[in-house]
Amino acid sequence: MTMGKKLLLKDIDVPGIKSFEVYRRQGGYAAVEKALKTMTPDQVIDEVKKSGLRGRGGAGFPTGMKWSFLDRKSDKPRYLICNADESEPGTFKDRYLMEFIPHALIEGMIVSSYALGAKTSYIYMRGEFRWIFPILEQAIEEARAAGFLGQNILGSGYSLELYVHPGAGAYICGEETAQIESLEGKRGNPRNKPPFPAVVGLYGCPTVVNNVESIAAVPHIINMGGDEYTKIGVGKSTGTKLISASGHINKPGVYEIELGLPVEEFIYSDEYCGGIWKGRKLKAVIAGGSSVPILPADLILKTTKGEPRLMSYESLADGGFQTGTMLGSGGFIVMDETACIVRNLWTFARFYHHESCGQCSPCREGTGWMEKVLHRIEHGHGHMHDIDLLVNVAKNIEGNTICPLGDAAAWPVASAIRHFREEFEYHVKYPEKVKDRNHFEKEPFISERKLSVAEV
Amino acid sequence: MTTTQPQFSDAAMALVQKIIKRYPEGRQKSALLPVLHVAQAEFGGWLSPGTMDYVASILDLKPIEVYEVASFYTMYNLRPVGKCLLEVCRTGPCMLRGSDDIIEYLENKLGIKDGETTADGMFTLKTVECLASCGTAPMMQVGDHYIENLTCEKLDDILSDLAERTSK
Numbered sequence: 256m257t258m259g260k261k262l263l264l265k266d267i268d269v270p271g272i273k274s275f276e277v278y279r280r281q282g283g284y285a286a287v288e289k290a291l292k293t294m295t296p297d298q299v300i301d302e303v304k305k306s307g308l309r310g311r312g313g314a315g316f317p318t319g320m321k322w323s324f325l326d327r328k329s330d331k332p333r334y335l336i337c338n339a340d341e342s343e344p345g346t347f348k349d350r351y352l353m354e355f356i357p358h359a360l361i362e363g364m365i366v367s368s369y370a371l372g373a374k375t376s377y378i379y380m381r382g383e384f385r386w387i388f389p390i391l392e393q394a395i396e397e398a399r400a401a402g403f404l405g406q407n408i409l410g411s412g413y414s415l416e417l418y419v420h421p422g423a424g425a426y427i428c429g430e431e432t433a434q435i436e437s438l439e440g441k442r443g444n445p446r447n448k449p450p451f452p453a454v455v456g457l458y459g460c461p462t463v464v465n466n467v468e469s470i471a472a473v474p475h476i477i478n479m480g481g482d483e484y485t486k487i488g489v490g491k492s493t494g495t496k497l498i499s500a501s502g503h504i505n506k507p508g509v510y511e512i513e514l515g516l517p518v519e520e521f522i523y524s525d526e527y528c529g530g531i532w533k534g535r536k537l538k539a540v541i542a543g544g545s546s547v548p549i550l551p552a553d554l555i556l557k558t559t560k561g562e563p564r565l566m567s568y569e570s571l572a573d574g575g576f577q578t579g580t581m582l583g584s585g586g587f588i589v590m591d592e593t594a595c596i597v598r599n600l601w602t603f604a605r606f607y608h609h610e611s612c613g614q615c616s617p618c619r620e621g622t623g624w625m626e627k628v629l630h631r632i633e634h635g636h637g638h639m640h641d642i643d644l645l646v647n648v649a650k651n652i653e654g655n656t657i658c659p660l661g662d663a664a665a666w667p668v669a670s671a672i673r674h675f676r677e678e679f680e681y682h683v684k685y686p687e688k689v690k691d692r693n694h695f696e697k698e699p700f701i702s703e704r705k706l707s708v709a710e711v
Numbered sequence: 712m713t714t715t716q717p718q719f720s721d722a723a724m725a726l727v728q729k730i731i732k733r734y735p736e737g738r739q740k741s742a743l744l745p746v747l748h749v750a751q752a753e754f755g756g757w758l759s760p761g762t763m764d765y766v767a768s769i770l771d772l773k774p775i776e777v778y779e780v781a782s783f784y785t786m787y788n789l790r791p792v793g794k795c796l797l798e799v800c801r802t803g804p805c806m807l808r809g810s811d812d813i814i815e816y817l818e819n820k821l822g823i824k825d826g827e828t829t830a831d832g833m834f835t836l837k838t839v840e841c842l843a844s845c846g847t848a849p850m851m852q853v854g855d856h857y858i859e860n861l862t863c864e865k866l867d868d869i870l871s872d873l874a875e876r877t878s879k
Contacts, residue, residue: 332735344802344841375735382748382786383842385855418733423744423784426840440740440776442783458738501804501845508846545803545841588804588845602803606840612783692811 259513260487262475262495263468267355273390275397278358286474287403290366291411294477299370303473305481307493312338312429312466313544313584314659315568318473324453325371326461334462335373337364337470338434339380342426344545344606345586348497349467351509353380353387357394361417363470365403366477368415371463375416379434382423391419426610430658431464433612444612445658468497489515492567496585498527503591505529518542518564518571519556522589535591539675542571543583545603546663548670549596550580576670593696596675597682597689600667601629607664618661621652625668632679635686642679646672677702717765723753727769739770743780746770747787756796757788785839793828793835794877798852801838804845809862813849814838816863820870833874 271277278284290299304319325333337360341349353360360378368376378391395417398404406414420438422428428437432446435457456462472494476484485493492514501507504522506529512521521527522537531537540555541547558564558573565571571582590599608622625648631637649665656662672679678700682689691697719727727746734741746766747758754762763777770777781787788796797817801810814825817836821829828835844850847859858869 341843342841345804345845347843347845350843377733381843382744382784383852386857420733420741421745421748423748424786425784437744438741439738440743440770440772440780442779458735499846501848502807507848541803586845588807590807594807599803599806602801602806606802609785609840 259511259516260495261511262487263352263359263471263497264356264509264511272356273358273394275358275394275401278356279401282478283358284362284398284401284403286477287362287365287369288409290369290477291409291413296370296372299366299477302476302481303370306476306484307481307491308469308472308476308484309492309568310466311468311472311496311585313343313546315582318465318469321453321465322371322463324451325463326454327372329454329461331460332375332458333371333373334457334460335364335368335371335376336431336434336438336457336462336464337376337378337467338429338431338464339378339384339467340422340429340434341381341467342429342610343584343586344603345499345501345541345588346544346584347499347501348509348585350384350387351499352467352471352497353384353391357387357390358398359471359474360391360467361394361398361404363473364417365398365408365415366473367463367465367470368417369413370473373463374414375418377438377457378417378419379428379438380419380421381428382421388419388421395419425612426606427612427658427660430660433658434464435462442612444614445660447657487513489565489567490569492569492582496566496582498566498585498587500528500587500589502589503532503535503594504589505532512566514565514567515570516566518566521566521587528587528589531589531591533591535593537589538592538594539590539596541580541586541588541590541667542566543581544586545588545606546659546666547581547583548576548579548666549674550578550670551674554578554674555580576666577673580670592699593693595633595689595692595695595700596671596678597629597633598692600671601626601633603667604629604664607660611660611664612658615656615658615661617652617655618664621648621661622664624648625664629668632682633689635682635688635690637679637683637686639680639683641683642672642676677704717750717754717759717762719749719753719769723749731770740772740776742770743772743777744784747777747781751787755791756794757791791828792837793832795833795853795873796835796837798837798839798842800840800842800844800848800850800852802841804841805848805850808848810849812863813851813861813866816866820866833877834870 266281308318309315425443427433428443433443437443452462537552559578604626608626613619649668652661653665730745731742767774767777849861850859
């Protein structure tokens with residue numbers, strides 16, 4: 256077993272790494288010096304393009320390409336917004352990074368803002384992270400005192416102001432156009448695209464919105480060069496990724512992995528999740544945050560071709576939505592054999608119903624219906640036809656909304672029924688058993704279909 | 712019914728002015744979310760219509776621009792809450808690690824249901840959706856802090872600590 260390459264969290268255990276002084280001593284802010292003193296903004300963008308870095312918030316869109324869409328002909332100011340509105344259930348990596356190594360984000364913001372020509376940049380942070388505001392604000396003040404922010408940074412002629420802006424509890428504001436609306440002081444209703452934010456964004460100006468982890472990766476790319484960065488990881492999944500591990504495992508937490516790590520090693524190695532808790536067996540995994548398709552144990556460990564499944568964009572997606580899933584935000588939720596797929600799904604449906612902004616009727620109404628139907632199945636009042644009704648509602652939401660929240664709500668429902676239909680049927684057949692919310696802990700689910708095959 | 716116009720303390724007003732300066736001139740509406748947070752902290756943990764009107768006047772907005780925002784975001788309380796607002800996460804990852812037990816225990820212990828406030832005005836119980844603390848589930852937010860890795864056994868001490876600190 257080899258330790259994978261660490262970049263973002265390599266110094267996380269260094270005492271005092273939260274402070275500018277220690278962060279700097281560990282080599283911090285070298286990328287700002289290199290970029291501002293020896294590179295043009297276009298050269299910085301080229302290195303990020305070469306690195307193959309893909310957006311770490313969930314969509315996985317190449318960061319360098321996103322940057323290159325920014326309208327440079329416009330005479331309006333340009334903005335960089337850091338998306339720190341981490342709200343996808345199962346995801347808590349950005350919070351960890353900002354709380355424990357805040358200068359990694361500040362350094363990334365300076366280099367990225369320079370590349371984009373932004374003179375003012377905002378970190379849009381989820382409002383609930385109240386104790387992290389003073390941490391980031393102090394980091395900004397320290398960077399400013401050392402000459403890395405403000406007017407004429409390091410004598411380069413480049414000036415930047417950086418502010419932290421709080422959200423106020425709305426998952427939808429993680430969607431980039433909703434985030435821009437919210438930063439303008441409005442309800443977080445996503446905008447129609449086009450125009451894209453790269454052309455018409457904050458205050459109608461060209462704007463880039465990037466996830467915390469993407470921005471924090473930029474200094475490493477600048478320091479080592481884009482080509483060198485591609486040597487980390489596997490294929491088109493370059494670099495390292497922060498994975499938020501939760502659920503029924505021995506060691507929940509944030510882990511930095513080199514992309515390409517086998518899923519099996521991630522779950523069972525003591526270096527990462529440390530195996531399934533209470534000596535139980537693995538039942539299912541949601542690998543990339545609540546919105547990606549759930550996979551049963553056999554499919555998360557191996558693809559249908561029998562190859563080991565890897566923690567990479569391509570390998571997790573192998574098999575499409577029929578037998579695969581997505582890396583997403585890296586919110587890795589593990590379920591043991593006592594977990595109830597229906598109950599877990601009901602909580603997600605309730606989440607998406609709560610978080611739908613209400614603009615598009617398929618999402619506003621559909622998420623509500625999915626929650627209601629799942630509630631009645633889970634609580635022993637379901638009918639067999641409810642299962643296909645759920646599939647139907649999910650299908651009618653998917654692709655029919657302005658923003659991806661509708662898809663995010665539909666995918667978990669469709670995939671849970673695809674892979675675990677028998678458990679939904681069990682809930683309808685045995686309403687008295689499932690009224691106890693710990694039903695599968697008391698009497699684990701056993702496939703009647705498999706039993707009847709065995710008896711024959 | 713007469714209502715007195717709320718008024719920020721000097722310190723809060725200084726903070727509000729500092730917040731407004733973060734945004735380009737004429738874009739003071741951008742300060743709405745942060746200023747509403749300041750107002751909620753300043754005026755008893757919730758936003759009354761009077762408070763919202765006051766914020767509108769400071770930011771030169773129409774009152775409806777404030778109401779529609781305040782009602783959209785879950786962190787703004789549009790009704791009074793107890794001195795300690797217990798916001799317990801119940802989404803998937805917390806549910807898998809026992810948040811249902813935590814909520815049930817709190818309901819029994821405090822004698823209130825989700826959304827209610829104890830008769831002494833000390834605790835309000837509110838279930839919330841994912842707070843990005845799944846690795847330390849189950850958990851709840853109380854004011855500026857997350858209280859993580861909850862167990863029913865720990866809750867008695869946590870509640871008495873909170874009551875003691877809040878009364879001081």
